[in-house]
Amino acid sequence: MNLAAHLPALQVVLPLAAAPLAVLLRGRGAAFMLVTLAAWAAFAVSILLWLQVNASGPISYALGSWAPPWGIEYRVDSLSALLLMLVCGIAAVVLPYARASIERELRQDVHYLFYAMFALCLAGLAGIAITGDAFNLFVFLEISSLSSYVLIALGRDRRALVAAYQYLIMGTIGATFIVVGVGLLYLKTGTLNLADMGVRLQEMTSHRPVLAALAFLTVGISLKLALFPLHQWLPNAYAYAPSAVSAFLAATATKVSVYALLRFYFSVFGETAVFKRLPMEDLMLILALAGMFVASAVAIFQHDLKRLFAYSSVAQVGYIVLGISFDSVTGLTATIAHLVNHAVTKGGLFLLLGAVMAGMGGTTLARVHGIGRVMPLTAFGIVLCGLGLIGVPGTAGFVSKWYLILAALEKGQWWLVFLIVASSLLAVAYVWRFVEAAYFHAPRADLAAVREAPAGLAIPAWTLVGATIWFGLDTSVTVGSAARAAAMLLGTGAP
Amino acid sequence: MTPEHLILASLALPAAGAAAILACRRAPNLREAATLASAALLFLCVAALLPGVLAGARPALRLMEVLPGLDLAFAVEPLGMLFALVASGLWIVNSLYSIGYMRGNDEANQTRFYVCFALAIAAALGIAFSANVFTLFVFYELLTLITYPLVTHHGSDKARNGGRTYLGLLVGTSVLFLLPALAFTWHVAGTTDFAPGGILGGRLDGLALAGLLALYMFGLGKAALMPFHRWLPAAMVAPTPVSALLHAVAVVKAGVFSVVKVVVYVFGLDNLAGSADWLVAVAGFTILAASVVALNADNLKRRLAYSTVSQLSYVVLAAALLAPLSVVGAALHIAAHALGKITLFFAAGAIYTAAHKTEVSQLDGIGRRMPWTMGAFAIGALSMIGLPPAAGFVSKWYMLSGAMAASHWPAVAVIAASTLLNAGYFLPILWRAFFRPAAADDAHHPHGEAPLPMVIALTLTAAGTLALFFQPDVPLALAQQMLGGLP
Numbered sequence: 001m002n003l004a005a006h007l008p009a010l011q012v013v014l015p016l017a018a019a020p021l022a023v024l025l026r027g028r029g030a031a032f033m034l035v036t037l038a039a040w041a042a043f044a045v046s047i048l049l050w051l052q053v054n055a056s057g058p059i060s061y062a063l064g065s066w067a068p069p070w071g072i073e074y075r076v077d078s079l080s081a082l083l084l085m086l087v088c089g090i091a092a093v094v095l096p097y098a099r100a101s102i103e104r105e106l107r108q109d110v111h112y113l114f115y116a117m118f119a120l121c122l123a124g125l126a127g128i129a130i131t132g133d134a135f136n137l138f139v140f141l142e143i144s145s146l147s148s149y150v151l152i153a154l155g156r157d158r159r160a161l162v163a164a165y166q167y168l169i170m171g172t173i174g175a176t177f178i179v180v181g182v183g184l185l186y187l188k189t190g191t192l193n194l195a196d197m198g199v200r201l202q203e204m205t206s207h208r209p210v211l212a213a214l215a216f217l218t219v220g221i222s223l224k225l226a227l228f229p230l231h232q233w234l235p236n237a238y239a240y241a242p243s244a245v246s247a248f249l250a251a252t253a254t255k256v257s258v259y260a261l262l263r264f265y266f267s268v269f270g271e272t273a274v275f276k277r278l279p280m281e282d283l284m285l286i287l288a289l290a291g292m293f294v295a296s297a298v299a300i301f302q303h304d305l306k307r308l309f310a311y312s313s314v315a316q317v318g319y320i321v322l323g324i325s326f327d328s329v330t331g332l333t334a335t336i337a338h339l340v341n342h343a344v345t346k347g348g349l350f351l352l353l354g355a356v357m358a359g360m361g362g363t364t365l366a367r368v369h370g371i372g373r374v375m376p377l378t379a380f381g382i383v384l385c386g387l388g389l390i391g392v393p394g395t396a397g398f399v400s401k402w403y404l405i406l407a408a409l410e411k412g413q414w415w416l417v418f419l420i421v422a423s424s425l426l427a428v429a430y431v432w433r434f435v436e437a438a439y440f441h442a443p444r445a446d447l448a449a450v451r452e453a454p455a456g457l458a459i460p461a462w463t464l465v466g467a468t469i470w471f472g473l474d475t476s477v478t479v480g481s482a483a484r485a486a487a488m489l490l491g492t493g494a495p
Numbered sequence: 496m497t498p499e500h501l502i503l504a505s506l507a508l509p510a511a512g513a514a515a516i517l518a519c520r521r522a523p524n525l526r527e528a529a530t531l532a533s534a535a536l537l538f539l540c541v542a543a544l545l546p547g548v549l550a551g552a553r554p555a556l557r558l559m560e561v562l563p564g565l566d567l568a569f570a571v572e573p574l575g576m577l578f579a580l581v582a583s584g585l586w587i588v589n590s591l592y593s594i595g596y597m598r599g600n601d602e603a604n605q606t607r608f609y610v611c612f613a614l615a616i617a618a619a620l621g622i623a624f625s626a627n628v629f630t631l632f633v634f635y636e637l638l639t640l641i642t643y644p645l646v647t648h649h650g651s652d653k654a655r656n657g658g659r660t661y662l663g664l665l666v667g668t669s670v671l672f673l674l675p676a677l678a679f680t681w682h683v684a685g686t687t688d689f690a691p692g693g694i695l696g697g698r699l700d701g702l703a704l705a706g707l708l709a710l711y712m713f714g715l716g717k718a719a720l721m722p723f724h725r726w727l728p729a730a731m732v733a734p735t736p737v738s739a740l741l742h743a744v745a746v747v748k749a750g751v752f753s754v755v756k757v758v759v760y761v762f763g764l765d766n767l768a769g770s771a772d773w774l775v776a777v778a779g780f781t782i783l784a785a786s787v788v789a790l791n792a793d794n795l796k797r798r799l800a801y802s803t804v805s806q807l808s809y810v811v812l813a814a815a816l817l818a819p820l821s822v823v824g825a826a827l828h829i830a831a832h833a834l835g836k837i838t839l840f841f842a843a844g845a846i847y848t849a850a851h852k853t854e855v856s857q858l859d860g861i862g863r864r865m866p867w868t869m870g871a872f873a874i875g876a877l878s879m880i881g882l883p884p885a886a887g888f889v890s891k892w893y894m895l896s897g898a899m900a901a902s903h904w905p906a907v908a909v910i911a912a913s914t915l916l917n918a919g920y921f922l923p924i925l926w927r928a929f930f931r932p933a934a935a936d937d938a939h940h941p942h943g944e945a946p947l948p949m950v951i952a953l954t955l956t957a958a959g960t961l962a963l964f965f966q967p968d969v970p971l972a973l974a975q976q977m978l979g980g981l982p
Contacts, residue, residue, distance in 0.1 A: 405675065417675045418671065424670055428666055475561060479563070
């Protein structure tokens with residue numbers, strides 16, 4: 001038996017098996033070691049898969065040797081390989097941070113549960129990205145969602161319970177819509193394999209249930225990816241969850257949902273002309289623009305940094321969806337590149353906010369006055385990530401914005417170019433609220449003795465900050481993979 | 496060292512200097528030595544590139560490919576050479592001056608000041624040597640961000656508000672106009688490389704060409720074309736050395752340098768015929784309107800700032816005339832105005848340090864107490880007005896000749912009228928300083944010249960202003976080569 005042939009299964013099994021084992025072990029040190037090792041191993045597996053896909057094309061793995069389309073197929077192509085690497089990479093960085101962070105934020109007797117839930121969430125997210133089966137995708141979506149409700153509810157702030165409940169309700173509605181959509185498609189095609197579904201749907205583009213399925217799936221997934229105006233659950237969830245959870249979810253959960261949307265739109269409905277019957281592109285365009293402007297504007301008026309940057313995430317989802325609405329290779333390249341770029345930037349940002357929480361005891365703007373003086377490195381890191389959100393050249397955010405602009409120019413929609421750049425000016429406004437709070441005020445008297453964040457928090461955070469800069473200068477991994485994935489989705493290039 | 500190494504060294508030296516300054520933060524003398532040493536080394540590096548460029552070499556360096564087809568790349572061409580020489584040469588003098596000023600005024604956060612200053616110079620050199628619009632844009636944004644802490648150095652509410660205007664207008668214009676212009680250029684031409692004769696030849700015409708030019712001209716907000724000029728007076732809340740080197744030389748010259756570079760190397764003079772008339776009008780209006788504002792400004796630094804707005808538009812106007820002679824004048828004016836205006840700001844800072852005076856109306860009789868300072872101020876003022884024997888005369892002469900050669904009489908009229916206005920707001924200062932008796936209450940505050948490093952610095956730049964009048968050979972040769980003249 002060749003281990004390399006079973007990498008796709010290991011990708012999910014490693015974190016999935018780590019979860020119950022962590023519960024059995026109980027000790028928080030042991031649970032931490034186990035889950036972290038599983039996440040690192042999963043990251044290594046994802047890199048190997050990525051290399052393999054780049055070298056020799058998509059991998060199809062028949063789970064339990066039941067051949068697709070009857071058995072469950074795990075399918076790794078250039079898009080899922082990139083997503084897997086993103087999700088596992090972020091988990092590998094966040095876990096060491098979590099150890100230092102939950103030490104301060106959670107009761108010690110729930111630590112092992114935290115690690116178990118984290119492993120489950122990772123398994124669910126990786127599963128969504130790797131599976132080629134519609135129902136399996138729904139199952140993994142539920143695994144990741146249920147575990148993230150728990151993770152959010154662990155937050156020290158009592159409002160975390162309400163936030164988790166809110167997310168639970170909205171997430172369950174979303175999941176219901178998705179399962180109805182999948183059910184309708186199953187009804188029409190008699191298959192659950194995504195690729196097979198795509199082939200069979202080609203003859204039934206005008207069938208009502210197919211159109212209904214598209215609508216159900218769009219609404220359901222949009223809820224999960226927090227597309228404006230279905231984003232209501234997100235700001236509270238990010239604001240009151242434990243810091244490590246905010247960072248992990250902000251960097252991965254919505255991104256994986258976008259992946260699910262791309263999968264259904266392009267791999268299943270793809271060339272079936274459904275898009276020509278429904279004004280999906282216009283709908284996406286309008287919602288994306290509304291999200292970019294409204295959420296950014298709301299972010300400017302927040303008093304808490306976690307909420308501020310949570311609204312910024314809703315706005316950035318707008319950019320991501322805007323790229324989808326172009327329905328072109330350049331547009332999808334922008335979408336996929338921004339998935340990665342924003343994940344890295346926002347992940348780093350929330351990790352730094354966790355360090356702020358640890359040092360200053362909170363993240364309201366009034367509390368972080370003068371943080372530039374007491375925690376200079378952390379403050380500077382937040383500014384760098386903020387510049388990434390604005391899209392300053394030399395940061396990852398610029399790269400994806402550049403492709404969005406090119407996509408708009410390709411379509412001849414020059415007015416859209418100005419809307420894209422105008423919305424980044426709103427980002428300047430909300431980022432500068434932090435800058436002015438950090439550098440133009442003296443720290444509060446009781447916080448003047450605060451010291452810089454410990455290495456356990458700083459090193460993981462700066463890893464992601466460094467990645468934000470790196471992906472702004474060397475785009476061969478991000479844009480390279482994104483361009484290949486976009487070409488594959490649209491069927492215009494080698495997979 | 497090969498020329499490629501010299502390019503890399505010119506970018507790395509100020510950055511390494513910044514690191515050295517940070518490392519020496521506990522020992523102020525060592526820290527200042529680091530600033531001076533990196534400034535001197537940088538100038539040597541840049542100067543070592545000069546003979547080759549004058550002989551026709553165009554050394555280039557490709558650092559990395561950021562996006563497919565979009566490189567972070569550098570190439571030294573004559574105009575960039577000129578800008579780099581001016582910026583790096585004046586950094587030495589300005590560092591000397593900064594040391595006197597920052598210590599004389601007991602400023603806080605001096606290490607941050609010197610670090611940001613060195614990084615700003617690195618960004619300015621990145622702009623000077625950029626081989627394509629993309630690289631220029633990267634360093635242009637970097638320069639805005641890195642100068643923000645310098646503008647808001649005092650950390651007061653006034654500084655914060657000035658910083659908001661500064662950042663809002665500079666980032667706003669560059670993101671709203673320059674970035675789309677860059678993307679549009681790439682979309683249309685498939686390249687953003689600067690090339691003699693332009694890269695847009697025949698690809699755009701009429702409204703689209705004029706529109707793209709407008710995006711560039713207003714997008715390069717550092718050139719302070721009205722109505723996007725307000726960041727410059729707002730930036731005057733900064734300590735005077737910042738106003739002197741950055742807001743009279745590095746930042747604003749980065750703006751007009753980019754304007755000339757884009758007009759010559761992206762559009763090409765021949766391709767723009769008929770599409771740049773509106774720009775002549777806007778620049779002409781800016782020249783006159785800013786002069787009128789300067790005429791009524793009592794605060795010395797504000798008057799100098801509006802004078803800068805007006806002088807920057809000379810460069811834009813000269814470039815927009817598209818006549819080879821006037822474009823040579825534009826390039827020369829980058830050097831001439833830099834030397835003259837830095838002298839004026841140095842003098843303003845010296846007056847503030849020695850006499851704590853900021854308003855023009857307080858300057859009665861100050862020339863007798865600070866003869867060196869006010870003497871240098873007089874030379875700077877002559878250069879602004881465009882009178883011999885100061886450098887400003889040479890560049891203005893070329894601009895006027897260009898305007899006449901193009902038979903563009905409104906432009907000639909604008910230059911003539913603004914010369915009168917310049918005289919109108921500079922000569923009264925000299926008259927007050929040298930011919931009016933000091934105010935009675937001045938006796939309470941006896942003072943002489945400013946600290947010695949400051950006086951040395953302003954004397955040097957004043958001497959430079961004169962020298963450039965008598966020896967304009969090097970800048971002139973560079974300016975002519977820019978238009979394809981053979982070495």
